[in-house]
Each structure stands twice: as C-alpha cells, then as structure tokens.
Amino acid sequence: xxxxxxxxxxxxxxxxxxxxxxxxxxxxxxxxxxxxxxxxxxxxxxxxxxxxxxxxxxxxxxxxxxxxxxxxxxxxxxxxxxxxxxxxxxxxxxxxxxxxxxxxxxxxxxxxxxxxxxxxxxxxxxxxxxxxxxxxxxxxxxxxxxxxxxxxxxxxxxxxxxxxxxxxxxxxxxxxxxxxxxxxxxxxxxxxxxxxxxxxxxxxxxxxxxxxxxxxxxxxxxxxxxxxxxxxxxxxxxxxxxxxxxxxxxxxxxxxxxxxxxxxxxxxxxxxxxxxxxxxxxxxxxxxxxxxxxxxxxxxxxxxxxxxxxxxxxxxxxxxxxxxxxxxxxxxxxxxxxxxxxxxxxxxxxxxxxxxxxxxxxxxxxxxxxxxxxxxxxxxxxxxxxxxxxxxxxxxxxxxxxxxxxxxxxxxxxxxxxxxxxxxxxxxxxxxxxxxxxxxxxxxxxxxxxxxxxxxxxxxxxxxxxxxxxxxxxxxxxxxxxxxxxxxxxxxxxxxxxxxxxxxxxxxxxxxx
Numbered sequence: 001x002x003x004x005x006x007x008x009x010x011x012x013x014x015x016x017x018x019x020x021x022x023x024x025x026x027x028x029x030x031x032x033x034x035x036x037x038x039x040x041x042x043x044x045x046x047x048x049x050x051x052x053x054x055x056x057x058x059x060x061x062x063x064x065x066x067x068x069x070x071x072x073x074x075x076x077x078x079x080x081x082x083x084x085x086x087x088x089x090x091x092x093x094x095x096x097x098x099x100x101x102x103x104x105x106x107x108x109x110x111x112x113x114x115x116x117x118x119x120x121x122x123x124x125x126x127x128x129x130x131x132x133x134x135x136x137x138x139x140x141x142x143x144x145x146x147x148x149x150x151x152x153x154x155x156x157x158x159x160x161x162x163x164x165x166x167x168x169x170x171x172x173x174x175x176x177x178x179x180x181x182x183x184x185x186x187x188x189x190x191x192x193x194x195x196x197x198x199x200x201x202x203x204x205x206x207x208x209x210x211x212x213x214x215x216x217x218x219x220x221x222x223x224x225x226x227x228x229x230x231x232x233x234x235x236x237x238x239x240x241x242x243x244x245x246x247x248x249x250x251x252x253x254x255x256x257x258x259x260x261x262x263x264x265x266x267x268x269x270x271x272x273x274x275x276x277x278x279x280x281x282x283x284x285x286x287x288x289x290x291x292x293x294x295x296x297x298x299x300x301x302x303x304x305x306x307x308x309x310x311x312x313x314x315x316x317x318x319x320x321x322x323x324x325x326x327x328x329x330x331x332x333x334x335x336x337x338x339x340x341x342x343x344x345x346x347x348x349x350x351x352x353x354x355x356x357x358x359x360x361x362x363x364x365x366x367x368x369x370x371x372x373x374x375x376x377x378x379x380x381x382x383x384x385x386x387x388x389x390x391x392x393x394x395x396x397x398x399x400x401x402x403x404x405x406x407x408x409x410x411x412x413x414x415x416x417x418x419x420x421x422x423x424x425x426x427x428x429x430x431x432x433x434x435x436x437x438x439x440x441x442x443x444x445x446x447x448x449x450x451x452x453x454x455x456x457x458x459x460x461x462x463x464x465x466x467x468x469x470x471x472x473x474x475x476x477x478x479x480x481x482x483x484x485x486x487x488x489x490x491x492x493x494x495x496x497x498x499x500x501x502x503x504x505x506x507x508x509x510x511x512x513x
Contacts, residue, residue, distance in 0.1 A: 018195045019137055023149065025191035026130040029093055030153035032184050033126040036065070036100075036119065038161030038294075043174035050174070053109040063227045064113045066416070068120025070223055071216045073409040074266055076128040077402025078207055085199035085401075089129050089192050095122030097185025104178035127154065128404035135392055135400050136199070144334020144389045148327040151385040155327075158294060159320045163313040211257050211265030218250030222413075226420040230427065270395065270403045278492045279391035280407065282343075284414030285489040286383055289350060289482050291415030292422040293376065297357075300475045301369070304362065304468060315369045322377020327385045338498045339386040339393070346382030347490045349375055354483035358476045362468060390496060422478050429474035437466045 040047075040061060048058040080088055099119035106112035131150055138146040168176040225243040232239055258264035271277050301312040330342050353376035360368070388407075395403055 021191070022137065022195045023134060023146065025188055025195060026133055027149060027153045028184060028188050028191075029089070029126045030130045030150060031157045032093075032096065032181055032188065033069075033123045034154050034157035035161050035164070036123065036181070038158045039165040039168075039177045040174070041162050041165065043165050043169045043177055046169055046174045047112070051106070051109045051112065057109050059227070060109070060113045061116055063223070065116040065120040065123075066227075066412070067220050067223045068117045069124040070219045070409060070412060072121050072124035073128065073405045073412075074215055074402075075212060076125045076405035077267070077399075078265070079125065080129065080132070080401040082207075085129065085133060086192065086196045088125065089133075089196065090189055092122050092125045092129065093185055093189045093192060096126065097181055097189065099123075100178045100181035100185065104175040125405070127408045128401060131388070131404045131408070132401040133196075133199075135404075136397065140393075141335055143393070144339070144386070145331035147388045148331025148334065148385040151381070151388060152324050152327050155290070155323050155380060155384055156320050158291075159316070159323070162298065163317075166313070206263055208257075208261065208263060208265035211254060211261065214250050214254035214257060215265060216250075218247050218254060219409075219413075221247035221250060223416060226416045229420060230424050234424065266406060267399060267402055270399050270406065273395050275394045275496045276391050276403060276407075278496050279387055280410045282489045282492055283384075283387055283391070283407065283411045284417075285485065286347075286350075286380070286387070287411040287414030288418030288421070289354070289486050290380055290418070292418035292482055293354065293357075293479075295419050296422055296426070296475065296478060297373075304472050304475065305364070315366055316373055318370050319373035319377040322374040322379075323381040324377075326378040326381025330382055330385045334386070334389060339390040340493050340496060340498060342382045342386045343390070343493050344490060346379045346384075346386075347486055347493075349379030350383065351379075351483045351486035353379055354479050354486060358480040358483060360472075360476065362472055394497060422482070425478050425481065426474050429477050430471055433470035433473045434467060437470055438463075 044058050044061065047053070047061060051058070083091070096119060099115055099122055102115040103112055103119060106115055131147075134146045134150050135143060165174075165177050168174075168180065221243045225240055225247060228243070229240055234240055235244075254265075258266065258268055297316060298312050301307040301315065307315070326346070333342075353372050356368075356372045356375070391407060392400060392403065
C-alpha cells in the first residue's frame with residue numbers, strides 16, 4: 001500500500017563512536033520494561049492489604065499495565081518517524097521512570113491502576129526501540145550477537161522478576177518494586193542523551209486514528225477476555241461473549257480499513273517478508289510455552305511439592321543460567337551457523353524439557369528439577385535470539401521500528417494466550433482427576449485407620465492426599481500439552497530463508513537496510 005510519504009531507513013546520521021556503551025543503555029531499557037511485567041506478581045497480596053482493595057480490584061494492577069502496553073506497541077513505528085529515535089527514547093524512558101515513582105507513591109487502588117496505565121503507555125516503546133536501534137547500529141555480521149545480548153534482557157528479566165519482587169517486598173515494601181526503576185531510568189535517560197546519535201526521521205506521515213482505534217479495540221478486548229475468562233467462567237459469562245465480539249469486530253474493521261486506506265496504521269508491507277511473517281507465528285508459540293511454564297513451575301513447586309518460596313526460587317534459578325548461556329553461545333556462532341539450525345534444536349530441547357516435567361511425581365528430586373530447568377533454559381535461549389535475527393534478516397531497514405513493535409506485541413499475545421490456556425486447563429483437570437480418584441474411596445475400606453487416625457478424620461486425610469495426587473496429575477498433563485505445542489510451529493522454520501552473511505565482514509557498515 002502506498003503511503004502519504006514513504007519512510008526512509010532509520011539509520012544513524014554518522015558512525016556510532018560509543019556503540020558498546022549505547023548497547024548497554026539499550027539493554028538496560030529492555031530490562032526495565034521486561035522486569036515490570038512480572039516483578040509485582042508476588043507483591044499483589046501486600047498491595048491488597050495496604051490499599052484496601054479486593055482480590056478482583058488488585059488484579060487490575062497487572063491487567064492495566066499489560067493492556068496499555070499492548071495498545072501502544074503498534075504505535076511505536078509512527079512515533080519514531082514523527083519524533084525521531086533519540087527524542088522518542090528519552091521521552092519514553094523519562095515517562096516510564098516518573099510513572100514508576102508515582103506507582104510507588106499511590107495510596108489507593110484507583111491511583112495505582114491509573115499510574116500503571118501511564119507506565120504501560122511509556123514502557124511499550126522501550127523494547128521495540130531498543131531492538132530497532134541495536135539492529136541499526138550493528139552490521140549484518142554482528143546482528144546475531146547483538147540480538148543475543150538483547151534477548152538476554154528480554155527473557156531473563158521476567159524470570160528474575162518474581163524473585164526480586166519477593167525479596168524487595170519482604171525486606172522493604174512492595175513500593176520498592178517501583179522505586180528501583182528510578183535510578184535505572186535516570187541512568188538510561190542520561191545515557192541516551194549523551195551517547196545516542198540522532199537518527200534520520202521518516203516522512204511526515206499522518207497518523208491513522210481510525211486504524212489505531214480499531215486495533216486498540218481488538219487488543220484491549222482480547223486481553224480482557226484472556227485475563228477475565230478463568231474468573232468468570234469463560235464463554236458461559238455474558239462479559240466474555242461481549243469481549244469476544246468486540247475483539248472480532250475490531251480485528252475485522254482494522255483489516256478492512258488497512259486494505260482500503262492509502263496510509264494504514266501498520267505498514268502492511270512488513271507482512272510481505274516471508275521470514276518475518278513465519279517468525280511471528282513461531283515467536284507466538286515460544287511466548288505461549290515460555291509464559292505458560294513460567295506460571296506453572298513455581299505453582300507446582302510450592303503447592304504440590306510444598307517448597308518454600310525461597311527454595312522454589314533457588315531451584316528455578318539455573319533455568320535463567322541456561323537461557324543466558326545459550327544466548328551467549330548463539331551470539332558467538334551466529335555468523336558461522338544457519339540460524340534455522342539452533343532454532344530447530346532449541347524447539348526440540350524445549351519440548352523435551354516439558355516432557356521430562358510431565359514424568360515427575362510428588363517424589364521428584366531437586367537435582368531432577370534443576371537439570372530439567374537448565375535444559376528448558378538452554379532450549380529457550382537457542383530459539384529466541386536466532387529467531388529474532390532470522391525475522392529481521394531480510395526486512396528493509398525502513399520498516400524495522402514498526403516491525404519491532406508488532407513483533408513484540410505478537411510475542412506478548414502468545415504469552416497471554418499461553419497463560420490462559422494452562423491456568424484454565426489446570427483448573428479443569430484438577431476437578432476431573434479429583435472426581436475420578438474419589439470414586440475409589442470407600443468408608444468401609446479406608447475409614448478404619450490411616451496413620452493412626454480413624455473414622456472421618458482418616459477419610460479427610462485420604463482426601464487431602466487425593467487432592468495432591470489429582471493436582472500433580474493435572475500438572476503432568478498440562479506440561480505434556482506444552483511439550484506438544486513446542487513443536488507445532490517447528491516445521492515453519494523449513495519455509496524460511498537462511499540469513500546471508502556478507503563475504504567481507506570487516507567492510508560491512510552498520511545500519512544496512
């Protein structure tokens with residue numbers, strides 16, 4: 001589709017003299033945004049008591065941030081061409097930092113939800129802008145290494161979030177989950193002002209308000225559907241039916257509008273790139289499995305295996321080590337190996353790790369948990385960084401920022417779908433398994449004695465054991481489902497084109513479109 005004014009490639013006006021320092025700053029902004037998606041999860045009960053909120057009300061602390069960030073992410077491309085990369089990044093980091101401070105100062109649930117919306121609005125561009133800038137300041141030969149470092153921030157931060165949030169809440173207050181962003185944000189903003197070069201701005205393209213309204217309606221309705229579905233009984237509730245209808249309407253109207261307007265909100269030419277289009281589906285699948293397992297594993301350790309929160313965090317820690325190690329290795333070999341090879345191997349390892357978890361019992365040992373976590377981390381790390389490199393390897397440089405925003409959005413959508421699938425399926429299987437195992441109970445066979453307890457008390461103890469067994473079987477079945485889903489989109493990797501590395505790596509300049 002033609003635009004009012006075609007964007008020019010987002011390239012630096014001059015060579016970047018402090019590329020290493022700038023890369024650290026960009027990765028820092030990525031960590032700030034990624035960390036805030038999970039750091040407050042374990043603090044919600046404390047917020048609930050401090051702010052006098054109900055459980056349903058306090059859940060909006062998470063939902064409001066996710067929805068605001070999801071709506072604003074697709075607008076990153078237009079704002080980048082309108083404001084300029086450097087100015088836009090400084091505004092986003094500053095706004096995110098101020099909003100974080102306001103969240104820490106909130107005295108009511110209404111205030112903190114409003115400030116979380118503000119935090120999501122300013123935080124949404126941070127990951128797309130950091131990704132696009134790293135792509136622009138690195139040569140094609142170094143893109144794989146740059147994306148590996150960037151991926152470490154994207155994937156490791158959500159893993160560290162609950163542990164860090166729990167520590168800050170226990171030792172200080174839940175407010176420090178937000179206050180910790182203040183020094184990081186100030187450092188990132190000053191660093192961007194000092195070391196980030198000015199990028200060429202695109203044409204003065206008009207903002208497609210109608211397209212933005214349609215995509216915002218679709219994203220917000222779909223996210224609400226996923227977040228509220230389990231609470232209200234999914235499609236048996238009128239609320240979910242209305243949200244589904246609004247999401248479908250928004251998607252339909254956005255599609256029709258984008259195909260018929262000369263300057264659509266999202267440049268549809270990004271979907272003409274085969275690698276990018278196929279990688280979108282794959283990153284959604286990875287987000288689904290990754291977020292699903294991130295929700296299930298700590299619950300399994302604490303509810304079924306009775307691990308304290310600190311112990312659960314410690315045995316899950318090596319998974320993050322596996323992610324970082326795999327991404328570092330993939331970055332080092334990115335110019336020597338076809339990106340499709342580590343992606344396929346990573347998906348196989350991810351699937352294998354999920355299958356191994358599905359073989360656990362209530363007697364699983366800590367070494368088994370640690371080794372499986374490392375395998376899962378390595379599989380994730382081998383997949384994410386090469387996938388990002390492959391997705392943008394054949395995409396014109398002029399589309400990078402807009403494509404980065406949509407790519408991040410699809411990863412988050414996949415993660416939201418994964419969380420909804422696993423929580424809904426787990427609840428359903430727990431009830432089914434408990435009902436099935438309960439049929440084998442008989443007061444004549446089991447009531448006489450159990451661990452020295454007789455009568456009704458014995459049956460109650462036996463029912464507690466059955467509840468644990470039913471829960472464990474439910475986790476086993478859900479992880480087996482995740483194992484299969486890990487490989488659903490794997491064949492798509494065969495349809496992508498291998499990334500071509502220039503023969504003369506030394507003379508290849510940065511920011512090649």
